[in-house]
Amino acid sequence: MIALMALGEARPGYELWRPNRAKSSSLTARFVVMLLLVVSTILMFLVIFGGWSLLVGGTTFGLIGIVFGLVYLLLAVMTYRWSRGALTLTIAFSVLLLIFCAVGAGSWFARDKPGFAEASLPTDLIGLIVVILIPVQAVLAVAAAIAFTQEWHVEEERPLDGTIATPRPQVKSRGADSDESAETAEATRKAPRSAARTPSSEPT
Numbered sequence: 284m285i286a287l288m289a290l291g292e293a294r295p296g297y298e299l300w301r302p303n304r305a306k307s308s309s310l311t312a313r314f315v316v317m318l319l320l321v322v323s324t325i326l327m328f329l330v331i332f333g334g335w336s337l338l339v340g341g342t343t344f345g346l347i348g349i350v351f352g353l354v355y356l357l358l359a360v361m362t363y364r365w366s367r368g369a370l371t372l373t374i375a376f377s378v379l380l381l382i383f384c385a386v387g388a389g390s391w392f393a394r395d396k397p398g399f400a401e402a403s404l405p406t407d408l409i410g411l412i413v414v415i416l417i418p419v420q421a422v423l424a425v426a427a428a429i430a431f432t433q434e435w436h437v438e439e440e441r442p443l444d445g446t447i448a449t450p451r452p453q454v455k456s457r458g459a460d461s462d463e464s465a466e467t468a469e470a471t472r473k474a475p476r477s478a479a480r481t482p483s484s485e486p487t
Contacts, residue, residue, distance in 0.1 A: 303434050304365055312430035313362055316373060319423040320359040323380070324352045326416050333404030333412075337394070351380070365435045373427040381420035388413040 303309055331338070331348040338344045354376065361369035391410030394400075402409065 301365075301435065301438055303437055306433070309430070309433045309435060312426060312433060313365070315426045316362050316370070316423065316430055317359045319419060319426060320355045320362070320373065323377075323416065323419055323423065324355045324359075326412050326419065327352045327355070327380075329404070330409055330412050330416075334391070334402040334406070334409045337400065337402045337406070351376075362430075367431060367435055370427045370431040374424050374431075377420040377424040377427070381417055381424070384413045384416045384420065388417070 327348060331345055331352070335345055338348075358369045358373050358376070362373070388410055391406050391413060394406040399406070
C-alpha cells in the first residue's frame, strides 16, 4: 500500500522547506524587486501630489494614481512573503506604468513656458521624475521576470533536528514482483530433494 500524503504535509520526523529561497540569487532578486516597487511608489506620489492641480481628470485621476501606488506597496509586501503571483502582477503593472510615463512625459515639459499655470512642484521637475520612472519600470519588469524563474515555490523534505532520516519505502512494480516469484520457483525446482525411503519386505 502506498501512503498518500496531503499536499503541503511532510512525513513524521521531516519538515518541508524551500531550498531555492535560501539561495543568494533569490534573496537578491527579491530585495531588488521590493526596492524598485517602493522607489516607484515614492516617485508616483511625487508626481501625483506635486502636480495635483494640473492632472488631467483632476481628483479622479489623482485618486486612481494613489490606488496604483498602494497596489505597488501591497505587491512589495507580497514579494517579501515570497509570493510568485505578486511577481506576475508586478510585471504587468510595471509595463502599464512604463507606457503611461512614456506617453505623458512630454506634456509636462511642454508646460515649462510663460503663461501656463504652475503646480506645487516645477513642471520640468515633474517631467524629469516621469522620465526617471520609465527606466525604473523597465528594470522592475526584468527583475520580477528573473525572480519568477527562480522557482520560489518548490518544496523539499528534510529531517528535523535531532532525528534520523529514514529512507522512503520502495514500491515494487508488478513486473518486479513477477520476476521475483519466477526466480524463487526456479531456485526451488533446482534444490536437491531428499528421497523418501519406505521399508521393504525381504524374503525369508
